[in-house]
Amino acid sequence: MSDLTTNIETLNGHLARFRTGGILNLINGESRPAASGATFETSSPVDESVICSVAKCSADDIGAAAQAAKSAFPAWRDTPALERKKILHRIADLIVERAEEIALCECWDTGQALRFMSKAALRGAENFRFFADKATSARDGQQLQSPTLMNVTTRVPIGPVGVITPWNTPFMLSTWKIAPALAAGCTVVHKPAEFSPLTARILAEIAHEAGLPPGVWNLVNGFGEEAGKALTEHPDIKTIAFVGESKTGSMIMKQGADTLKRVHFELGGKNPVVVFDDADLDRALDAAIFMIYSLNGERCTSSSRLLVQESIAKEFEAKLIERVNNIKVGHPLDPTTEVGPLIHKVHFDKVTSYFETAKQDGASIAAGGTRVGDQGWFVRPTLFTNATNDMTIAQEEIFGPVLTSIRFKDEDEALSLANDTQYGLTGYVWTNDITRALRFTNQLEAGMIWVNSENVRHLPTPFGGVKSSGIGRDGGDWSFEFYMEQKHIGFALGHHKIPRLGA
Ligand code: NAD
Numbered sequence: 001m002s003d004l005t006t007n008i009e010t011l012n013g014h015l016a017r018f019r020t021g022g023i024l025n026l027i028n029g030e031s032r033p034a035a036s037g038a039t040f041e042t043s044s045p046v047d048e049s050v051i052c053s054v055a056k057c058s059a060d061d062i063g064a065a066a067q068a069a070k071s072a073f074p075a076w077r078d079t080p081a082l083e084r085k086k087i088l089h090r091i092a093d094l095i096v097e098r099a100e101e102i103a104l105c106e107c108w109d110t111g112q113a114l115r116f117m118s119k120a121a122l123r124g125a126e127n128f129r130f131f132a133d134k135a136t137s138a139r140d141g142q143q144l145q146s147p148t149l150m151n152v153t154t155r156v157p158i159g160p161v162g163v164i165t166p167w168n169t170p171f172m173l174s175t176w177k178i179a180p181a182l183a184a185g186c187t188v189v190h191k192p193a194e195f196s197p198l199t200a201r202i203l204a205e206i207a208h209e210a211g212l213p214p215g216v217w218n219l220v221n222g223f224g225e226e227a228g229k230a231l232t233e234h235p236d237i238k239t240i241a242f243v244g245e246s247k248t249g250s251m252i253m254k255q256g257a258d259t260l261k262r263v264h265f266e267l268g269g270k271n272p273v274v275v276f277d278d279a280d281l282d283r284a285l286d287a288a289i290f291m292i293y294s295l296n297g298e299r300c301t302s303s304s305r306l307l308v309q310e311s312i313a314k315e316f317e318a319k320l321i322e323r324v325n326n327i328k329v330g331h332p333l334d335p336t337t338e339v340g341p342l343i344h345k346v347h348f349d350k351v352t353s354y355f356e357t358a359k360q361d362g363a364s365i366a367a368g369g370t371r372v373g374d375q376g377w378f379v380r381p382t383l384f385t386n387a388t389n390d391m392t393i394a395q396e397e398i399f400g401p402v403l404t405s406i407r408f409k410d411e412d413e414a415l416s417l418a419n420d421t422q423y424g425l426t427g428y429v430w431t432n433d434i435t436r437a438l439r440f441t442n443q444l445e446a447g448m449i450w451v452n453s454e455n456v457r458h459l460p461t462p463f464g465g466v467k468s469s470g471i472g473r474d475g476g477d478w479s480f481e482f483y484m485e486q487k488h489i490g491f492a493l494g495h496h497k498i499p500r501l502g503a
Contacts, residue, residue: 007114007333011104015051022053023197025061025221026204028068029214034222035060042197045111045341045348045377046331054197057222062189062230065218069160069187070236072215077157077185081136088132088183090210095125095175098206102199106171107332109198111341111377114333116295117169123457124175124203130459131183131479138184138480141487148496155484157185158262159238162231164224164252165200166244167193167343168298168399174200177241178217180479189218189237191228193244195344197221224248232256239263239482243300245397246423246468264472264482266300266464268397269425271446272418273303276411277312279430280452285316287454288403289323291428293381296339297401298347300469301426301448301455305394306405307414313407317366317385320405324367327381327401339401341377348377351400354393358384361391363404389417397423411436419445425465426455447473 002010022039024031033039038056043049055061076084095102099121106117141153163177170192181188192200204219220227232240232255239262242252246267253263273291275284291303308316332340342348348371355369368382381401384393393404408414418427427446431437437451447465450456457463462473472482 002335004331004334007104007335010100011108011333014101014105015108018052018198018201023055023201023221025055025057025065026201026208026217026219027061027065028072028218029208032061034058035064040194040223042109042195044108045343046108047376048345051109051198054194055221057191057220057227057230059226059230061220061222062227062234065189065220066160066231066234066236068215068218069189072213073157073160073187076182076187076213076216079185081138084183084185085132085135087211088128088135088179091207091212092125092128092132094206094210095121095128095203098202099125102171102202104333105198105202106169106196107340109196110167110170110343111332112169112295112298113337113340114335115337117332120169120172124172127172127175127459128179131179134180134477134480135183138484148493149490150493151488151490154487154489155184155480156487158483158485160187160189160236161483162234162237162240163188163190164228164231164240164242164244165190165192167196168300169295170196171199171203173243174203176474177243178203180474181241181483182212182216184480184483186483187216187218189220189231191220191222191231194221194223228252229255232261233259235259237261241482242266249470262482264474265470266474267425267468267470268399268423269300269302269465269469270305270395270397270421270423271301271303271426271428272305272307272421273428274307274414274418274430274440275309275312275316276414276429276431276433276436277309278432280432281312281316283452284430285319285323287428287430289320289327291454292403293324293327293339293401296342297381298343298399302399303426303428304398304403305389305418305421306403307408307417308405309414310407310409313405317383317405320403321367321383324381324383324403329372329378329380339381342379342400343377345377347399348379351398351402352379354396354398354400354402355382358387358391358393361387361393363387363391363393366405368402389420395421411440415440415443419443422468423465424467425469426450428454
């Protein structure tokens with residue numbers, strides 16, 4: 001990885017065209033400003049400087065994008081799966097070719113550290129390859145014979161889909177949602193988060209360049225309450241795949257009610273990492289630190305609640321404090337940086353407000369709890385100790401590099417604390433007692449659990465949460481279940497008796 005100065009120079013080269021032309025929508029294969037001509041500015045969390053202007057869509061633009069996706073749908077649905085597979089692989093190839101540009105732009109736009117983002121671009125390519133290879137089996141079904149009928153099932157793509165993504169790791173998350181939709185044969189209208197529009201534009205350009213027909217992938221920019229809302233209400237959009245906050249998910253469900261939208265929600269979390277005294281404590285420490293302080297803690301699967309057994313808590317927390325104080329906060333394009341700035345002032349204000357809340361609740365700030373510098377949205381990685389699970393800092397999703405440590409006596413208490421939250425996205429359990437691990441994970445309320453491991457994503461496995469953390473699953477065939485309709489066809493095997501009315 002190059003040094004900071006070289007990375008900044010390279011980034012400036014990539015940004016030049018955005019600085020002159022702004023970020024446009026991509027509708028029906030054409031780059032377009034918003035119909036009204038409205039724009040908004042996106043700025044970097046590193047130094048608060050304006051990056052460029054962005055098209056600000058209203059319902060008219062969403063209508064045009066939905067129309068394009070609707071018109072393109074029949075031809076894309078009927079494109080041979082092998083052809084779809086080839087195009088998706090080409091998209092992956094082009095992502096790899098432009099991985100450096102994507103990573104640098106993502107860091108500048110979001111504040112995420114390059115050491116993580118360079119891999120995120122490549123993981124985006126992997127998402128396309130994985131679903132490219134699955135495209136040929138998307139329509140597969142079952143044969144369920146009865147005495148009188150040969151029943152077969154097949155899946156058909158549902159139609160144009162709306163994809164709404166958040167600002168944390170926006171590139172990777174966009175690929176995760178869009179690749180299976182295209183592999184299934186759906187067309188897409190994508191609205192990325194207003195705080196981080198850069199790499200969504202690069203991704204849509206790549207798809208276009210890879211030979212995706214006009215209208216199959218449309219990009220619309222703008223704010224959630226205007227552009228996002230219009231997308232969720234549009235009658236030609238059959239489903240909404242949404243990644244974001246739980247309260248936004250709830251709004252989307254209401255907005256989509258009139259048009260009976262199918263929804264897939266990947267929402268917030270307040271995920272426990274449970275450390276028992278029989279665990280490999282060095283590995284547990286590494287994993288707990290990684291899962292909350294990587295990606296600036298702006299990570300839905302972050303282990304934001306540490307539940308640590310009383311017998312080892314003092315020693316474990318002491319080691320934790322030492323390591324947290326040592327985490328390198330800095331410019332996201334510096335390859336040695338571990339934590340960059342938070343996405344935006346709005347989010348910085350939210351995260352830092354919990355420093356006061358912690359004190360009011362009676363917890364201690366054992367590390368961090370301060371801003372770094374006076375420009376950009378940098379905070380020191382923070383650790384709250386002497387906390388209890390009923391405190392606000394243990395219940396609300398802070399979504400920053402902030403960990404709350406809570407002590408427990410025994411397994412029963414650990415389980416009840418772990419489950420005492422509105423969320424249920426992930427859980428991490430550290431113990432060398434296999435029977436306890438089986439018992440505990442069986443009762444832990446979470447969509448995804450790792451035992452003696454940090455979160456390691458494997459694309460064929462289901463990704464998603466329970467309770468307020470989501471509805472539905474991504475990954476493997478589960479993605480197709482969402483983007484496709486099941487169809488049953490029964491063929492009579494002979495002349496079975498048909499009831500005769502009015503005969
Ligand atoms: P957010 O909910 O504020 O915004 C997400 C997207 O929704 C943005 O594109 C926004 O413009 C849009 N939006 C906002 N209001 C809307 C409305 N009324 N109708 C339609 N669209 C609307 O979320 P965020 O702050 O960008 O992202 C952080 C959140 O995302 C956290 O809660 C995090 O846990 C969650 N997240 C979850 C997962 C997961 O897989 N479970 C992954 C990443 C992030």
